[in-house]
Amino acid sequence: MVKIVLDTAQDVAAQVAKIYVKQLKDKPDSVLGLATGSTPVALYGQLVKKYQAGEIDFSKARSFNLDEYYPMKADHPQSYHYFMKEHLFDKVNFASSSIPSGEAKDPKAECKRYDKEIEDAGGIDVMLLGIGHNGHVGFNEPAVTYSMGTGFVDLSDSSISANKRYFSADEVQPTKAITMGIGDIFRSRKIILIITGENKAKIAKKLFENQIHTDVPACFLLLHPDVTVYLDKDAASLI
Ligand code: PGA
Numbered sequence: 422m423v424k425i426v427l428d429t430a431q432d433v434a435a436q437v438a439k440i441y442v443k444q445l446k447d448k449p450d451s452v453l454g455l456a457t458g459s460t461p462v463a464l465y466g467q468l469v470k471k472y473q474a475g476e477i478d479f480s481k482a483r484s485f486n487l488d489e490y491y492p493m494k495a496d497h498p499q500s501y502h503y504f505m506k507e508h509l510f511d512k513v514n515f516a517s518s519s520i521p522s523g524e525a526k527d528p529k530a531e532c533k534r535y536d537k538e539i540e541d542a543g544g545i546d547v548m549l550l551g552i553g554h555n556g557h558v559g560f561n562e563p564a565v566t567y568s569m570g571t572g573f574v575d576l577s578d579s580s581i582s583a584n585k586r587y588f589s590a591d592e593v594q595p596t597k598a599i600t601m602g603i604g605d606i607f608r609s610r611k612i613i614l615i616i617t618g619e620n621k622a623k624i625a626k627k628l629f630e631n632q633i634h635t636d637v638p639a640c641f642l643l644l645h646p647d648v649t650v651y652l653d654k655d656a657a658s659l660i
Contacts, residue, residue, distance in 0.1 A: 422642060423649045424629065426657040430617035433651045434463035437549075437613060441468060442477045444547055449481040450516075451546045452539075454601070455509070456487050456559075457501045460551035460615050465508040472513045479515045483542055485535075486520040487550070487559035488600035491573065493523030499587050521571065521599035528599055532571040539571075539605060548609035552616055555579040556624050556637030560600035563636040569604030573597065603641055612648040614639070619655040626659040 427433050444451055455461070471477045486501060495502035502520050510518050519538055525531035539545065550558050555577060561567055562577040576584075576596050588594045606612070616625045624637070628650070633640045642648045652660075 438467035454545040454548035489523040490595035528573040545609040560598040568602035616656040617653040
C-alpha cells in the first residue's frame with residue numbers, strides 16, 4: 422500500500438485527477454469504480470473542470486458506483502444516484518454509469534444482477550474509495566464475516582449517525598444499503614483510497630499500523646497489490 426501525503430484536500434483532488442487523465446488516455450474504455458460521500462466531491466470538481474477544458478474524455482468509459490441506500494428512489498436528493506448526477510454524471514460524458522438500484526423489488530436479486538454487470542464489463546480498472554470513521558469501504562461495515570460479492574446490508578450505527586447530517590428531520594433515513602462486497606473491491610486492478618480531514622486521522626492511523634484488524638474492513642486493502650492512499654496533512658497527522 423503506497424502512501425502519499427499532500428498539504429490539503431484540494432491538493433489531493435488535483436493530484437488524483439491527473440491519474441484519471443492518464444488512465445483514460447492510456448485506456449479510453451476504462452471501467453471506473455466510483456464513490457460517494459464528502460471525500461470525492463473535490464476530485465469530481467477537478468474532473469469536471471478537466472473535461473470542460475478538453476483534457477479528459479469519458480465517452481468510452483463506464484462507471485460502477487460502490488453503493489446505494491435501500492430503499493431509496495433514484496430521484497431522492499439524498500440518493501447516491503442523485504449525488505452522482507449532481508457532482509459528475511450530468512457534467513461529463515460517460516458511455517454508461519451504473520449504480521445499484523435502491524428501488525429494486527428484490528434487493529438480493531439486484532445484488533446478483535449488479536455483480537454480473539460488473540463481470541460482463543470485464544471488472545473494474547480503477548476503484549475509487551473513501552473510508553468511514555469506522556473503517557468501512559462502500560457500506561462494508563465492521564463485522565465478523567464479509568460479503569465477497571455485492572450484498573444487501575444493514576448500516577452500522579456509526580454510518581447512520583455520520584450520514585444523519587444529510588437528512589432533514591422529516592425524512593426517513595435508510596438503515597440498509599446495497600453495496601459492492603469486499604471481493605468486488607479487491608478484484609479491481611488498481612485502487613485509489615482518499616482520506617482527508619482531521620476527523621479521519623484515527624482511522625488512517627489504524628490502517629497504517631500494518632496489521633489486519635478484522636474489524637476494520639479497509640484493512641483488507643493491505644493485501645492488494647496496487648493500492649495508493651492519498652491523504653491530506655490533517656488525516657495523516659497521527660501516522
Ligand atoms: P465521507 O464518507 O467521505 O462523507 O466522510 C466516506 C465513507 O463513508 O466512505
